Amino acid sequence: MSGFNFLKAVIKDYKVGAITVSSKYVVQSLMKELGSDFKYIVEYGAGDGIVTKEILKRLSADGRLVAFELNKDFAAELRKINDNRLKVLNDDVIVASRDLKKLGLPRIDAVVSGIPFTVIKPKERSEVILNTYSAINKGGIFLVYQYTPLVLPILKKFFKKVDLSFEPRNFLPYFIMRAKK
Numbered sequence: 001m002s003g004f005n006f007l008k009a010v011i012k013d014y015k016v017g018a019i020t021v022s023s024k025y026v027v028q029s030l031m032k033e034l035g036s037d038f039k040y041i042v043e044y045g046a047g048d049g050i051v052t053k054e055i056l057k058r059l060s061a062d063g064r065l066v067a068f069e070l071n072k073d074f075a076a077e078l079r080k081i082n083d084n085r086l087k088v089l090n091d092d093v094i095v096a097s098r099d100l101k102k103l104g105l106p107r108i109d110a111v112v113s114g115i116p117f118t119v120i121k122p123k124e125r126s127e128v129i130l131n132t133y134s135a136i137n138k139g140g141i142f143l144v145y146q147y148t149p150l151v152l153p154i155l156k157k158f159f160k161k162v163d164l165s166f167e168p169r170n171f172l173p174y175f176i177m178r179a180k181k
């Protein structure tokens, strides 16, 4: 999907929460923070799949990735990715995070999230983070990229170790929070 189409999507749907697809620098920084020690991954807010495709490049042949995307046009784009390790769900993470066991993954090693927490009500914001913490395997990570570090204190409340980095080479710049359970 082109940058222009991404902009059109956000004009129609404020919950998209970004004015453009993540830059290659953001994707590179996310992959660096994610590392390679994972097999079962969940993605929140996969958009048109720019991060999804990079995760798949690094995922083992028997790994699995479940990608949530609320916007149906983006979900349709994601379904064009032809990879049997990927499952795309056109569902709301606020609801779905309440029961991640339902996904049937043997465990969750990492959750990568681009959903815009700023447009989510404070109670639901905390709920998503707590539910995600509960679902992640011990030693696993919750990787969050956002325009603001708003959720940093909530992540610090639950996770053992939280690192914050900044990627300015994006319109707009992103904060990247890596929370380890």
Ligand SMILES: C[S@@+](CC[C@H](N)C(=O)[O-])C[C@H]1O[C@@H](n2cnc3c(N)ncnc32)[C@H](O)[C@@H]1O
Binding pocket: 015, 016, 017, 018, 020, 021, 022, 044, 045, 046, 047, 048, 049, 050, 051, 068, 069, 070, 071, 074, 091, 092, 093, 094, 114, 115, 116
């Ligand atoms: C900042 S964009 C990131 C898109 C893509 N991952 C990227 O890096 O370019 C956030 C995405 O989260 C999706 N989203 C927002 N709220 C969501 C929710 N509650 N559940 C699932 N997806 C959501 C939006 O539709 C949008 O595609």
